[in-house]
Amino acid sequence: MTDRMLLYSAKGSGGVAVEAALTLIGAPHEVTDSYTFNPATPESGDKVLVANPMRQVPALALPSGEVLTESAAILIWLAEAHPEANLAPRPGDPTRGQFLRWMSFVSSAIYSLYWVKDDPSRLVPDPAGHAALVERTLERIAWCWGVMDAQVSPGQYILGDQLTVLDLYVNVVSRFRPRRMRFYKEAPKMAEAVKRVDADPRLAPLWAERMA
Incomplete structure (x- = not known):
């Protein structure tokens, strides 16, 4: 088992927001490009199928084997899993x-x-x-x-x-x-x-x- 997260993302996609969050957090991770929207290379999108049957990025595979999909959910989860990064208001905060x-x-x-x-x-x-x-x-x-x-x-x-x-x-x-x-x-x-x-x-x- 690795301690690195694996992010299925793609240049120019919503997955880059997750890449940005991981950059600010400094969490160990790898990025696998899985272009699901390029008709010229449709097979590249198949990479993400192991993590997301919707064939969409982003998808984040955790070291535990758990997989998270949906960009908003991943971003919220990362912020809550790494409160030291201060990337989300905590419960009880007015915002x-x-x-x-x-x-x-x-x-x-x-x-x-x-x-x-x-x-x-x-x-x-x-x-x-x-x-x-x-x-x-x-x-x-x-x-x-x-x-x-x-x-x-x-x-x-x-x-x-x-x-x-x-x-x-x-x-x-x-x-x-x-x-x-x-x-x-x-x-x-x-x-x-x-x-x-x-x-x-x-x-x-x-x-x-x-x-x-």
């Missing part, structure tokens, strides 16, 4: 409820829509309807960012002056279409926090390598 609320919101209201956007044929068999579905989906994503921005009160970071895994999650997902410029327009309050995470010297090399 704990909003932390859980927005982690779930990003996952369910925004990130989940990329399953549709990335392959419209999953829901609409007729190719004639794909462009409209993608456009409506992107508009929905932008609108959801605006809904979130209207209800948060950022300090240096989204929940205040403490960096949390929520900042890492939003940083990564906001890079996806409709891309950062639209995110900045719809979420001007969160924009400054996201830019601060972009520039964090502990994470800048990771962003350059994995989200370029």
Whole structure:
């Protein structure tokens, strides 16, 4: 049995938020690239099947043999398993409820829509309807960012002056279409926090390598 965690991830994917959390925590881990969204190399996505029958990244295999899936769940678990890293409000903290609320919101209201956007044929068999579905989906994503921005009160970071895994999650997902410029327009309050995470010297090399 190894004491290293094994993360199934992919460049440009939501798994990079987990890579960022592991970087800040300093926990021993390995990353296995499992590109599930590249039609040119469909077999690469098969690597993650051993950990996640949904054939999706991220998936985190723990030294105990337990497997965690779902990016929000993994991020919350890592923050709680490593409280010394201070990456989440602890139970009883006044911001704990909003932390859980927005982690779930990003996952369910925004990130989940990329399953549709990335392959419209999953829901609409007729190719004639794909462009409209993608456009409506992107508009929905932008609108959801605006809904979130209207209800948060950022300090240096989204929940205040403490960096949390929520900042890492939003940083990564906001890079996806409709891309950062639209995110900045719809979420001007969160924009400054996201830019601060972009520039964090502990994470800048990771962003350059994995989200370029």
